[in-house]
Amino acid sequence: xxxxxxxxxxxAVARNCIGRLATLxxxxxxxxxxxxxxxxxxxxxAAMAAAGWGAVWSVTLPPGYIREASxxxxxxxxxxxxxxxTVERIVPGVQWWELTLDAVWAAAVWFIRPARLARVWAGxxxxxxxxxxxxxxxxxxxxxxxxxxxLWWAQHVAVQGGAAPGTVLEAVEQTxxxxxxxxxxxxxxGQPVPEVSPHHLSALLDWxxxxxxxxxxxxxxxxxxxxxxxxxxxxxxLYSLWEEQIAxxxxxxxxxxxxxxxxxxxxxxx
Numbered sequence: 001x002x003x004x005x006x007x008x009x010x011x012a013v014a015r016n017c018i019g020r021l022a023t024l025x026x027x028x029x030x031x032x033x034x035x036x037x038x039x040x041x042x043x044x045x046a047a048m049a050a051a052g053w054g055a056v057w058s059v060t061l062p063p064g065y066i067r068e069a070s071x072x073x074x075x076x077x078x079x080x081x082x083x084x085x086t087v088e089r090i091v092p093g094v095q096w097w098e099l100t101l102d103a104v105w106a107a108a109v110w111f112i113r114p115a116r117l118a119r120v121w122a123g124x125x126x127x128x129x130x131x132x133x134x135x136x137x138x139x140x141x142x143x144x145x146x147x148x149x150x151l152w153w154a155q156h157v158a159v160q161g162g163a164a165p166g167t168v169l170e171a172v173e174q175t176x177x178x179x180x181x182x183x184x185x186x187x188x189x190g191q192p193v194p195e196v197s198p199h200h201l202s203a204l205l206d207w208x209x210x211x212x213x214x215x216x217x218x219x220x221x222x223x224x225x226x227x228x229x230x231x232x233x234x235x236x237x238l239y240s241l242w243e244e245q246i247a248x249x250x251x252x253x254x255x256x257x258x259x260x261x262x263x264x265x266x267x268x269x270x
Contacts, residue, residue: 019115022050026081027106033088034098040089047085050078054115061122073118077109147172149180156204158187163200167193169227179230183217192222205229218243 029043058071084105088098153169156162164184172182186193202209213228243255 016116019113020110023077023106023109026077026109027102030081030084030088030102030105031099033085034094034102037089040085044082044085047078047082051075051082054078066122070118070122073114076114077105080105149182157201163204164194164196166191167196175228176230179211179228181229182227184214184225184227186223190223193225196225196227 026047029039029046032039033043054071054074057074058067061067061070084098084101087101091098147169149172150169153164153167157164157169158167159165166187167184168187170183170185172180174180184193184196196214198209198212198214201207201212205212207229211230215226215228216222217224217226
């Protein structure tokens, strides 16, 4: 017996049940007609209908040896059943070899399953041919930091339907015992970081919402955002301090372009 693989779709399972039921019905008809000719006409008509369906199905296959072999397999059960029914109708009485042929027919169709094998050969049963099934697209994870927080972000926040799909968390820096700072980057070239809700992050992190902030990164575009969680050691950003606190009040329209640090003691002594 040829084993065709465990992968099956709903249609294949339904077709399998119908085929099994048809085999049992055919075996019952053959056995009954061996004892009485009353069901000969109905049984022969059913066998011919099945053969007709097989002939129509075979026409849809592309020409070639695969078509011929598949059609022969598909028609074999119904044609052989019609032959056995006719023999039982012609031969008088109940013969032991008739019942033996009926049993052989039922066993062969049940185990070999010619119709299903024909569909497999013809490539019409993808659910039983794993190599014909569509290959799922591999799940790609954007490259980013291997920091545990970055990995957590990729699994819970950056997923489809999450708080920030299509992003990675980089440059994770712990600024205090219970605080950190990181950069959220969009993985789509030329696309900004989506609106990330601190409310959503608060629920995911189980952290007070007022201690979560998402702000632009100084001198960078909308493709990155700075994430701050908790109240850690204060890190003075002179660029942001100037743009947000000093320039609007004292020197509108100006910005710091370069910062130079010197040793004031040395400078004064010189």
